[in-house]
Amino acid sequence: MAGTRTRTTPATEAADPYAPCEDDCGIRDVLDRLGDRWSVLLVVELAKGTRRFRELQHAVPGISQRMLSVTAKRLVRDGLVERTVYPTIPPRTDYRLTATGRSFAGAVAALADWSRTHKDAIAASRDDFDTRHPDEVR
Amino acid sequence: MAGTRTRTTPATEAADPYAPCEDDCGIRDVLDRLGDRWSVLLVVELAKGTRRFRELQHAVPGISQRMLSVTAKRLVRDGLVERTVYPTIPPRTDYRLTATGRSFAGAVAALADWSRTHKDAIAASRDDFDTRHPDEVR
DNA sequence: CTGGATCCGCTTTGATACTG
DNA sequence: CAGTATCAAAGCGGATCCAG
Numbered sequence: 001m002a003g004t005r006t007r008t009t010p011a012t013e014a015a016d017p018y019a020p021c022e023d024d025c026g027i028r029d030v031l032d033r034l035g036d037r038w039s040v041l042l043v044v045e046l047a048k049g050t051r052r053f054r055e056l057q058h059a060v061p062g063i064s065q066r067m068l069s070v071t072a073k074r075l076v077r078d079g080l081v082e083r084t085v086y087p088t089i090p091p092r093t094d095y096r097l098t099a100t101g102r103s104f105a106g107a108v109a110a111l112a113d114w115s116r117t118h119k120d121a122i123a124a125s126r127d128d129f130d131t132r133h134p135d136e137v138r
Numbered sequence: 139m140a141g142t143r144t145r146t147t148p149a150t151e152a153a154d155p156y157a158p159c160e161d162d163c164g165i166r167d168v169l170d171r172l173g174d175r176w177s178v179l180l181v182v183e184l185a186k187g188t189r190r191f192r193e194l195q196h197a198v199p200g201i202s203q204r205m206l207s208v209t210a211k212r213l214v215r216d217g218l219v220e221r222t223v224y225p226t227i228p229p230r231t232d233y234r235l236t237a238t239g240r241s242f243a244g245a246v247a248a249l250a251d252w253s254r255t256h257k258d259a260i261a262a263s264r265d266d267f268d269t270r271h272p273d274e275v276r
Numbered sequence: 277c278t279g280g281a282t283c284c285g286c287t288t289t290g291a292t293a294c295t296g
Numbered sequence: 297c298a299g300t301a302t303c304a305a306a307g308c309g310g311a312t313c314c315a316g
Contacts, residue, residue, distance in 0.1 A: 027178060027246070029260065030253040035173050037309075040165055053278055064310050069279055079263025090277040091316080100259055107252040108165065114245040115168040121238055122171070125217025175289075191298055202290055207299060228297040229296080280315080287308080295300075 033078065038063055038071040040108055043097065046081060047105035050096040080104055171216060176201055176209045178246055181235065184219060185243035188234040218242055 033039050038060065045051065045059045057068050072095060075081040080101035086092040097105060130136070172178055176198065183189060183197045195206050210233060213219040218239035224230040235243060 027182060027250045027253055029257050030249055031175070031178055034169065034249075035175065037169075037173075040169060044165060065279070066281095066311085067309060070309090073279095077264055077267040078260050079267075080260075085278090088277095091279090093278060100256055100263075103256065104252065107249050110248055111168055111245050112165040114242065116164045118238055118241065119164060119167050122167075122216050122218075125238075126215055129215040129217075203299075204291085204301095205289065208289090223298090226297095229299085231298060278316085280313105282313085283311090285308105285310090287306105289304105289306075291302105291304085293301085293303105296298090 033080075034108075036071065038067055039075060042068075042071055042075060043080060043101060043105050043108060044112070046095060046097045047102065047109075050094050052095070053093050056095060075101070171212075172242075174209065176205055177213060180206075180209055180213060181218065181239060181243050181246060182250070184233060184235045185240065185247070188232050190233070191231050194233065213239070 041060050041063070042056065045056060051059065053068070053072075056072070057063060057065065060068070063071075072081060072083070076083050079098055082096050082098050082101075084094040084096075086094070172181075179198045179201070180194065183194060189197065191206070191210075194210070195201060195203065198206070201209075210219060210221070214221050217236055220234050220236050220239075222232040222234075224232075
């Protein structure tokens with residue numbers, strides 16, 4: 001399927017200039033985690049310290065109980081978050097980053113930094129684009 | 139709406155102790171823009187050099203013509219990619235990263251690096267989790 | 277308090293066909 | 297070659313109810 005190498009273009013390039021390692025270099029793995037709406041936000045919040053279910057829900061405005069539950073579970077499965085349940089009454093559950101999770105938080109922080117640095121430029125570019133292409137659907 | 143309970147809820151939750159800066163520290167901006175399935179892959183590919191429409195489609199296995207078109211246009215709008223059209227026959231269009239785009243590619247590279255370093259650990263964690271929770275739906 | 281189970285709508289994505 | 301237009305499918309995410 002994807003292995004179809006139909007190189008119809010003779011091109012002047014000698015060796016394969018494309019596909020050096022694996023096309024995506026494994027980025028897909030992170031993307032699947034970054035792709036969803038809440039994973040990163042949760043990790044960022046947990047990077048500040050251990051949190052309980054309720055606390056997380058408050059710290060991440062807009063997240064529903066369901067998505068918090070689902071997302072947290074997924075992070076636990078991936079080994080980024082550790083869950084500790086205290087069989088008390090009422091129940092209490094603590095969430096905290098694992099070593100891998102903290103590592104990930106660091107990597108994400110760099111991206112967040114990039115975001116803050118370029119958000120204005122992006123907004124400007126968009127605005128400019130929209131001004132010159134008012135007929136676009138969008 | 140919150141059911142009118144026996145105890146009038148203190149509607150105003152007071153300022154929660156959490157919520158440090160802005161909740162997400164601006165990560166939402168990047169995520170909303172590049173959190174989709176293809177943007178990052180396209181940027182990574184373009185980081186290797188200028189590419190034509192066809193070349194991109196080949197370089198990113200699985201992407202449909204439509205998504206390539208849509209994603210590329212969005213990147214152009216955000217100022218991360220530059221598009222050059224040659225009104226020849228047959229037509230030819232070159233895509234290349236802008237300065238901002240290259241900057242972003244750099245940030246992503248760091249994340250990709252993280253991914254490669256921890257992908258095994260994540261896979262192991264998942265496998266382990268699934269083994270101990272075979273009853274889960276997933 | 278901490279979630280799991282359901283129902284359901286919206287957005288994203290994919291397949292296909294058509295145009296310049 | 298380089299897209300655009302349309303339609304249908306899939307997945308994500310929200311609201312709600314219920315259980316431990």
